[in-house]
Amino acid sequence: MYSSVFGGITLDPALMVIPLDDHMVHRGHGVFDTAMLFNGYLYDLDAHLDRFLASASKAKISSPFTSRTLRNILIQLAAASKCRTGSLRYWLSAGPGDFSLSPKRCSQPTFYAIVISQTFSQHNEGVSIITSTVPIKSPLFATMKSVNYLPNVHSKMEAEERGAFASIWVDEKGCIAEGPNANVAFISKEKELTLPSPERILFGCTVKRLIVLANKLVERGLLRSVVVRDVTVEEAKDSAEMMFVSSLLPILPIIEWDNQPIGDGMVGEITRAISALFWEDIASGPSTRRIRIPYKNL
Template sequence: MAEKILDEIQGVEDVKVDVFPSSSELLEKLHEKWNTVKAKPYPAMYSSSFGGIILDPAMMVIPIDDHMVHRGHGVFDTAIIFNACLYELDEHLERFLRSASKARITSPFPKSILRSILIQLTAASNCKKGTVRYWLSAGPGDFLLSPAGCPKSAFYAVVIEDDFHQCKEGVKVITSTIPMKSPLFATMKNVNYLPNVLAKMEAEDKGAESSIWVDEEGYIAEGPNVNVAFITHEKELVLPAFDKILSGCTALRLLELAPELVKQGRLKSVKVENVKADEAEGSAEMMYVGSILPLLPIVMWDEKPIGDGKVGELTMALSDLLWEDMIAGPEAKRIEIPYV
């Protein structure tokens, strides 16, 4: 046994670790990775630590002593870039700042400046379709638990090119066995996403797209990064109440748009209420609702079909409403980007 341990130690001693005595040598090493990438997925980043927009992907980094990195003390949000416009940016920023308040993080900038930074960042990226993701952190300072040693909070944002499209194929989901977050953390869009990651991985292990959380009382909660919605056999659109889960901006927009189908006589009603899992499993149609989907039909749950096991007509009608809103909805929902 002692000989085996000695062999392992000697093996480690044989590993040569590079030392970069200058920033220029380090930068050259960082560029080696990106020089082999034809299409760079991150065309632009903003960092309040640098005080500006970064176009070199090798420099899109954050300090290791940032409390968002080693303590998870940060919040985030995402806005869609579609048809050269930012969709529902103001709604996402409002939620972003509510999350920051719950996490006791004070933004280094007022909302108007954050908004301006994100618009300028998108313009500098020249990205016409994708997402802009942004974070507020307690900031860099030290490796302690308390953020008291952090001089100032930090704001980061990155543009990600993504060719998303309307989802017309149904997917399979499972009920997650990973414990869901408490209401405080579930209603705050924070960077502590390990439960979400494990719930997604659990679904993938079982050949499913994603999962559904059910609370201890048997009520439907949400998916790992999406809301869920159901259509009953009485043609009622039902979304679970938002008191213990994140109030999705897209889900809220769906609730505003769906009454159009009620006017047309295609839906009977639209409502938000607590939904028992056994009732939800008996729905006629089911869907995920989230920003980059914006709506994904669900046709099977825990190996049992939802309705007839096919993508529902009303699901696609609701999807059409959201896509039409993204393409040609009210100007208040779409900010045109002043690309140079």
């Protein structure tokens, strides 16, 4: 773990703590982000860091470090952890204070990061989902990755209570929003890849990369087009294929929604092709997307 409170990295689990008077702990005044560590490389860290700082700005938290310093700390932390495959999760908070609602007496913003050992593999099986009855977040809170994930936790719990993998949110206009920790994407029967508009959701770094990668399938003639627009529930349920898209998945096929099959109820050819493109990008993509961890330098 790295903590700006003690200004360094610790490998001792007993020291991996954050102060109880930190505004993020008792008032939820913090933001976070994640990046995948795969075979000794950090995948798409820069995109995640940009969103991290954008979330902090929306949450009115100023970073104690520049983006370059945050990046260096995260790379050093990954190296110190000796972990080759897992996830890197990091938080910016308004910092320790006097337990008040106002952050005025918080001494200074804090930065924490941790490496979580984890394994990843391509998802060949599909999951079933339900429509969430937990109220959707308002646009301001949905578009920043703050630590206030109570609606997301309840939405996931609701799905598990009903025997599904996850729930997805539908907005007041009847348009698709997102899952509790993933975006959704649809393949229409006309082979159009559609991604819901960004206004009501956390528009993911993975979805942004998907837009670039999916163009290869357009060139190969497997897809007709890639579009970002509002998607109604009726249209979405009539899709040929559907999937969750998120940095630690990166693609998880959805084969059933509210007890109805999506398409023929099987994992589709285009979902498999998109998933394969991602795994190629993660394992051997361009150096602009993959940072090699300098394990030996420590």
